[in-house]
Amino acid sequence: MRNDLRSRNHRCFWAFLVHRVSGVALSVFLPLHFWVLGQALEGAGRLESFLRWTDHPLVKLSEIGLVLLLAAHLSGGLRLLLLEFRPWPAAPRWQQGALALTAGVSAAFGLLFALNVL
Amino acid sequence: MSARREALLWLAQRASAMLLAACVLLHLATMVYAVRSGLSAAAILGRTGGNLAWAAAYATFVLAVAVHAPLGLRSVCTEWFGWRGRAWDAAFLGFGLLLALAGWRAVWGVFQ
Amino acid sequence: MDLLRVKIWRGGESGGFATYDVPRQGDQTVLDVVTYIQRQLEPSLAYRFACRVGMCGSCAMTVNGVARWTCRTHVAKVEIDGGLEIAPLRNLPVIKDLVADMREFFGKWKKARGHFVATATRRDEFARISPETPQRKAADAAIECIGCGVCYASCDTVSWNPEYLGPAALNRAWTLFNDVRDGARAERLQDVAGDAGCQGCHTHLSCGERCPKRLQPTAAIAGLKRATALAAMRGKL
Numbered sequence A: 001m002r003n004d005l006r007s008r009n010h011r012c013f014w015a016f017l018v019h020r021v022s023g024v025a026l027s028v029f030l031p032l033h034f035w036v037l038g039q040a041l042e043g044a045g046r047l048e049s050f051l052r053w054t055d056h057p058l059v060k061l062s063e064i065g066l067v068l069l070l071a072a073h074l075s076g077g078l079r080l081l082l083l084e085f086r087p088w089p090a091a092p093r094w095q096q097g098a099l100a101l102t103a104g105v106s107a108a109f110g111l112l113f114a115l116n117v118l
Numbered sequence B: 001m002s003a004r005r006e007a008l009l010w011l012a013q014r015a016s017a018m019l020l021a022a023c024v025l026l027h028l029a030t031m032v033y034a035v036r037s038g039l040s041a042a043a044i045l046g047r048t049g050g051n052l053a054w055a056a057a058y059a060t061f062v063l064a065v066a067v068h069a070p071l072g073l074r075s076v077c078t079e080w081f082g083w084r085g086r087a088w089d090a091a092f093l094g095f096g097l098l099l100a101l102a103g104w105r106a107v108w109g110v111f112q
Numbered sequence C: 001m002d003l004l005r006v007k008i009w010r011g012g013e014s015g016g017f018a019t020y021d022v023p024r025q026g027d028q029t030v031l032d033v034v035t036y037i038q039r040q041l042e043p044s045l046a047y048r049f050a051c052r053v054g055m056c057g058s059c060a061m062t063v064n065g066v067a068r069w070t071c072r073t074h075v076a077k078v079e080i081d082g083g084l085e086i087a088p089l090r091n092l093p094v095i096k097d098l099v100a101d102m103r104e105f106f107g108k109w110k111k112a113r114g115h116f117v118a119t120a121t122r123r124d125e126f127a128r129i130s131p132e133t134p135q136r137k138a139a140d141a142a143i144e145c146i147g148c149g150v151c152y153a154s155c156d157t158v159s160w161n162p163e164y165l166g167p168a169a170l171n172r173a174w175t176l177f178n179d180v181r182d183g184a185r186a187e188r189l190q191d192v193a194g195d196a197g198c199q200g201c202h203t204h205l206s207c208g209e210r211c212p213k214r215l216q217p218t219a220a221i222a223g224l225k226r227a228t229a230l231a232a233m234r235g236k237l
Ligand code: SF4
Pocket: C154, C155, C156, C157, C158, C166, C167, C200, C201, C202, C203, C204, C205, C206, C207, C208, C217, C218, C221
C-alpha cells in the first residue's frame, strides 16, 4: 500500500513537488522557445510577428507564469545543491529558512517581471 | 545500467545545474530588463546581433540545459510512468541532442 | 466515559478497516490502544511490539496516515476529533492486520552491506578512534537508528522505484563508510551507488521528517552521493 497526502503533507515535500513539476513544464516549453527564436533565422520580420502575438494579455499572463516557474526551479535547485553538497550532520535548522528564501526569491522575480510587462 | 554510469550521470546533472544557476540568473535579469519597454524583434536583435560574449554565454546555457533537462525527465518518467530501459534511455539522449541543436540554432539565429 | 473511535486495519493486503471504541486515558499511547483492543475486544488482532520504550523498533504503524513508532506516540498528539486510524506500515507487504512483512526492508540492509566487516581480531589492541574526527562525527550523527522502518514507509522513492534501497539501509551504509575500522568500505560504496542506491534519492526529506530518532538519512545519503560520484570519477567504482 502507498502513502496518501496525509503522509506527504510537509514543507519539504511540497518543495520537491514544485521543483519536479516546474522542471517538467520548463522542459516542455524549451523546444517551443527555441523554435520561436529560431524564426530569427528567417529574418527579423518573422520574429516580430510572433512577438506581437505575445502582446495578448493571456500570453502575457502565461509569460509571467513561466518566469515564476523558472525562478522557482532556480531557487529550489540552489537549495537542493546546498542540501546535497554541503555536509549537514547536525539538526538542519537552516532548511526552513532556505525554503522561505526560495519562495521569496521566486515571488520577487515573478513580481518584478509582472510589473515590467503589464 | 551500471552503478558507475549512474553515479556519473548524477554528477553531470548536478554540475550542469551549477552552471545553469549562473545562466538562469543572468537570463532572468536580462528578461526583467528587456521587457521594460515592450518586446520588439529589432530591440532584441539589436542587443544580441554580433555580440560574441552574449553568444558564448547562451551557447553554454544551451549545452547545460541539454544535459540537465533530459536527465531530469528521465527520473520523472521512470518513477511516475515506469518508462525504463535502453530504448527509453536512447529516447532521452535523443531529446538532449535535439535540445542542443535547436538551442544552438536559435542562438545562431539571433546572433548573426 | 470518554471514548476513542479507533479504525483498525484487518486482514491482509486486501482487507478493510474495522471500528472499535476504546476508553480514553491520560498519557495513553497508540500502542496502549492497540493492546487494549487485542486484550479486551478482538483477541485475533495481530500486531508487533517488544520493548515499549522506543528501543527495539518493532511497533511502527501508520497512524492517521503517518508512519510512527506507536509505543512512544501519545494519543493526544495524533487523534483527530477523538478518532484514530491505525494501519500497517506502507511500502511493505501486509502479513496480517497491523503486521507488515519486513523482509524486503532488512534484505535491502544486507544488499547495502549494512554489517560491520572486522579487520582486527580479539588479540589485537583496541582501536583508538577520536570522537573529534569528521568521519566519526558523521557516523555518530547517523548511528542511533533502531531499524523501525518508519523512514522506509514514508519514502516516495521506495514506492516509485521498488529496487531503491531506502533511507535506513543507506543511512546504515554511511555510518560504516565512515568507520575507519571497517574492512569493506570500497565494496560497500559499489553496493550503494546508482539509481537503486543513493543516486535514486530525491531529497524530499520525508525520511528525516518522520524518523522518530530525529536522524536525517537524507544527509547521510547526500554524503554517499558525493563519495560514490568521486569514486566513479577516479575510476574506482
Ligand atoms: S530524502 Fe531520499 S531517502 Fe528520504 S524520503 Fe526522500 S528519497 Fe527517500
